[in-house]
Amino acid sequence: MFSMVVRRLGMSVPVLLFLTLILFLAVKLVPGDAALVMAGERATPEQVEAIRQALRLDEPLYVQFGDYLRKLVFEFDLGTSLFHERPISELLSTAVPATVELGIFALMIAIPVGVLLGVLGAVYRNGFIDKLATLIALTGVSMPIFWLALVLMYVFSIQLGWLPTSGRMSDMAPFDPGTESITHMYTLDGLILGLRGEGWEVLGYALSHMIMPAVALSTIPMAHVCRMTRSSFLEVLSQDYIRTARAKGLSAWTVVMKHAFRNASLQIVTITFLQAGTIFGGAVITETMFSWPGLGKMLVESIGSRDFPLVQSGTLFVGSVFVIFNLMGDFLYGVLDPRTRHQVNGR
Amino acid sequence: MQASQSQIWTKAWREIRGNPISRIALWTMVTFFGIALLSFFWSPHDPHRIDLVGAKLLPPAFLEGGSAEYLLGTDASGRDLLSRLMHGARLSLVLGFVPVCMSLLIGVPFGLLAGYMGGRVDEILMRVNDVLLAFPSILLALIVVAVLGQGVVNLMIAVGIAHAPSFARVVRGAVLSQVKQEYVQAAVSLGAERPRIVWRHILPNITNSLIVIFTIDFASALLEAAGLSFLGLGVVPPTAEWGSMLADGKNYFFDGWWMILFPGICIFLVVISLNVLGDSLRDALDPRASKKG
Numbered sequence: 150m151f152s153m154v155v156r157r158l159g160m161s162v163p164v165l166l167f168l169t170l171i172l173f174l175a176v177k178l179v180p181g182d183a184a185l186v187m188a189g190e191r192a193t194p195e196q197v198e199a200i201r202q203a204l205r206l207d208e209p210l211y212v213q214f215g216d217y218l219r220k221l222v223f224e225f226d227l228g229t230s231l232f233h234e235r236p237i238s239e240l241l242s243t244a245v246p247a248t249v250e251l252g253i254f255a256l257m258i259a260i261p262v263g264v265l266l267g268v269l270g271a272v273y274r275n276g277f278i279d280k281l282a283t284l285i286a287l288t289g290v291s292m293p294i295f296w297l298a299l300v301l302m303y304v305f306s307i308q309l310g311w312l313p314t315s316g317r318m319s320d321m322a323p324f325d326p327g328t329e330s331i332t333h334m335y336t337l338d339g340l341i342l343g344l345r346g347e348g349w350e351v352l353g354y355a356l357s358h359m360i361m362p363a364v365a366l367s368t369i370p371m372a373h374v375c376r377m378t379r380s381s382f383l384e385v386l387s388q389d390y391i392r393t394a395r396a397k398g399l400s401a402w403t404v405v406m407k408h409a410f411r412n413a414s415l416q417i418v419t420i421t422f423l424q425a426g427t428i429f430g431g432a433v434i435t436e437t438m439f440s441w442p443g444l445g446k447m448l449v450e451s452i453g454s455r456d457f458p459l460v461q462s463g464t465l466f467v468g469s470v471f472v473i474f475n476l477m478g479d480f481l482y483g484v485l486d487p488r489t490r491h492q493v494n495g496r
Numbered sequence: 497m498q499a500s501q502s503q504i505w506t507k508a509w510r511e512i513r514g515n516p517i518s519r520i521a522l523w524t525m526v527t528f529f530g531i532a533l534l535s536f537f538w539s540p541h542d543p544h545r546i547d548l549v550g551a552k553l554l555p556p557a558f559l560e561g562g563s564a565e566y567l568l569g570t571d572a573s574g575r576d577l578l579s580r581l582m583h584g585a586r587l588s589l590v591l592g593f594v595p596v597c598m599s600l601l602i603g604v605p606f607g608l609l610a611g612y613m614g615g616r617v618d619e620i621l622m623r624v625n626d627v628l629l630a631f632p633s634i635l636l637a638l639i640v641v642a643v644l645g646q647g648v649v650n651l652m653i654a655v656g657i658a659h660a661p662s663f664a665r666v667v668r669g670a671v672l673s674q675v676k677q678e679y680v681q682a683a684v685s686l687g688a689e690r691p692r693i694v695w696r697h698i699l700p701n702i703t704n705s706l707i708v709i710f711t712i713d714f715a716s717a718l719l720e721a722a723g724l725s726f727l728g729l730g731v732v733p734p735t736a737e738w739g740s741m742l743a744d745g746k747n748y749f750f751d752g753w754w755m756i757l758f759p760g761i762c763i764f765l766v767v768i769s770l771n772v773l774g775d776s777l778r779d780a781l782d783p784r785a786s787k788k789g
Contacts, residue, residue, distance in 0.1 A: 164627050175643050287775075291768035293719055295726045295739075296760035299746055303756070307749055430632035434723055448635070449727055452642040460642055468631055475626060 154480065161472055168468050169221070173214050176461045227462035232454040237462045240447065246333035247317065248432055248443035254336075254359050255366035255428065260417065263371040267378025271386060272405060282375060289372030294431055298365045298438035305361060315440035317358050323350060362439040366431050370424060377420050381413040415481065422478035426471045504704060504781060511780030512773070521772035528766055532585040539579040540567070543736045547574035553752045569754045571744060581758060583736040588763070591652060591730075591737070592718025596710055598656030599717075603663025604706070608694055610664065611671025622668065625661045633658035634720055641729045651730035655717050666709050670702035704781035711777055715770035722763050738763050 184201040185192075201207060205216060220226035227237040263286075270282035306314040317335055331338050336359060339352025382405070385391060394404045433445035440446070444467065451459035512518040547570075555561050556569040556577075568577040610621040628636065633655075640654035674680060675698070683693050724730040725739030733740055738759040745755030 160623055164623055167624070168627060172639070175639060178643050287768060287771055291715065291719075291764060291771050293722060293726075293742075293760060293763050293767070295723055296742060296756070296763065299742070299749075299756050300760070303749060303753060426629075426632040430634040433632070433634050433638070434727070437727060448638065449729075452638055452729065460639070464635060464639055467635060468627070471631055472627055475629075 157476055157479065161476060164472060165469055168472070169218065169465055170214065172461050172465050172468070173217060174210075176457045177210065227466070228458040230451070230456055230459040232451065232456040232459065237459055240459070241444070241463070241466060243333050244442060244444045244447045247441060248429075248436070248445060250334040250336060251359070251362055251366060251432060251436070251441060251443060252428060254363035255431075256370060256421065258363055258367040259371035260374055260421070262367070263374025264378050264413075264417065266371075266375040268382055268405065268410075270375070270379040271382035274383065279379075282379070286372040286375040289368040289375070292368055294365050294368065294434045295438055297368065298361070298435065301361045301365060302438075312361055313358050315438075317441060318351075318354055323348070362435050362441055365438070366428070366435045369431050370421070370428050373420060373424055373427075374417055377416060378413055381416050385413065415484070419478050419481040422474050422481065425474040425478075429467065429471070501700075501703070504707070507780050508707070508777055511776050515776055518772055518776040521769035521776075524765055524769040525773065528585055528589065528762075528769075531582050532589050535579075535582040535586050539576075539582045540565075541576035541579045543575060543579040543583040544734060545575060549574075553748065556754050568758055569752075571741075571755050572748050572752060577754065577758060580736040580741060581738070581762060584738045584741055584759065585762065587648070587731065587735065587737045588718060588722060588739070589766070591648070591655070591721035591725075592714050592766075594652045595654075595656035595659060595717045595721065596714045598652070599659035599663050599713065600706070600710065602657070602660040604667050606660075607664040607667025608671055608698070611668040612675065612690070612694055612698070618668070621664070625664050628661040629665065633716075634723065637720060637724060638729065641724065646729050646732070648731055648735075651721055651724055654724070655721050658720070659713050659717055662713060663706075663709060666705050667702060670705045671698055674698045674701050708774060708778045708781060711770055712774035715767045715774065718770070719763065719767050 184197050184206055205213060208216075217228075220228075225238060227241070229235065230237050230240055233240060266282040266285060270279040273279050302314050305312045329338075331341060335355035336352060339349070339355045342351050343349040386405075391404055394407075399407075429445065432443065433449060435441065436443045436446035437449050444463065448460065448463050448467070450456075451463060512522055552570065552574045553572055554563055554566050554570040554574075556567065559569075566576050566578070568581065570576055571580070606621060606625070610618040610625075636658040637651075637654035640657055641650055644650040644653065671694075680693060680697060683697055688696075721730060722737075722739030722742075725737055726743045728740075728743060731737040731740045733744065741759040742756060742763075745752060745759065748755055
């Protein structure tokens, strides 16, 4: 097991290097001159030339790449955004918490609902409840998030007026996110303020902004968790030891909760790690829909504004995170099922 | 051992016929394909004809203020929504279908190579594949669009590349399970060449898995392409496509909700039907996998 961990970690270094190179080259392939974009439309040729010199855009590609890699590894310098004119690491430091916060809330909806539907489906196999759970899961994967977001906004914001349409914080809140935010996760900030005795208003505002994006983002992971829980419970319920437990006279629910659940829970964590990429894909659309200032929205905008350094470093960041998540998912799989420990690499 | 093509389809057809929900899904798909074909010959109006004076934001015919001339109402430029949906069906289905064919053509050779060669080749190919799989496919598509620029063709390339890794993985797994089978061993011992074994023996035996994953990826490719168009990174506005029609409609929440409702329902119906069909094909053709899923 340990040797596998080391081996896989060793393997991910060239993989990450490869990813860095591919992204670097991809951005270089973009038609258009980075210096020209940076200088703006009204710049004189001299200004453009000055920027080109400063960024060493005239050097051969391998020199540029070496430079980029050196800054990345030794100084954690991801470059500077052309559009925002700020260091990219600074932009990430506020965007990442926003995305993580949204993702956590989405999972807090997806996992309990998915597990409940999956368990009910397995216990009442092929019955009405099972069919209903399957239908809900199917709807979850088939629903276009951007459409669901629009429908939610129409019903809950425009018609009923219960929830704010977009953003993370209300202007009316006694809280300036730009300067006062402690964690950059506003619900957490709100909780801290509340516990300090400064009132729960901020938490309330943060939560009201959170509900619709979190629901929209939760649909796909919910469906996956539901399907996985159902099949894993079905498998467990047909095992001999469950039959033994039932024969001992334990009630059906005790059996399900004590035996089957423990078996399924690690699998749910694993699938969540392996599905992290899909969840982030959903976050790209959800954030754009609800003007949620996270990583996904930032990347979409950076493509629109041809902000190449941000496209490159932002994607590299996301890619690296998912390589690591995938690795963690694989490890958990090994822990979960000893049979796969030696097979994780394929055989 | 080797199942013939006609047996595969008979099996698939029996499964779909036996399940009422799959039957509905099949009919829904047939209907949408029919509508898309029909739009080549006929639609109630010209989907691009703008009428800002007489027909701007008319509600559907069954609502007050609607006109029988425009069954599902009109958009903010006075274009007939039904005609646009019909023409949009064409492009939206193509935007799902063509990329999956591309993924198939890219992913299958890589999967065959990895699975059959094994060893180092397999290790390297699958590591790269894992990275691509771990990567959110919409992000992969975004990068491709960023590099190539927006437009229908680039959108299809982007989605096609983004979905290739999942084909490679499935094919590799299927090949690995086939390589150990007796019929492959027999072919090897009879002196058959490697490419011939792969082409004549292994490929026909993994058709089942390919049909299943093709159907399911068709659904997700269509969803993704519509999403990218919605974000303004694919189909350019005047062209009728469901995703871009939704993007168009989102600015008319108050006075034109039908512009949002109908394209969304179309996307949803097609995607859910493909997913239902994919599930029943899996039950029929790939029983090993269906126990898990």
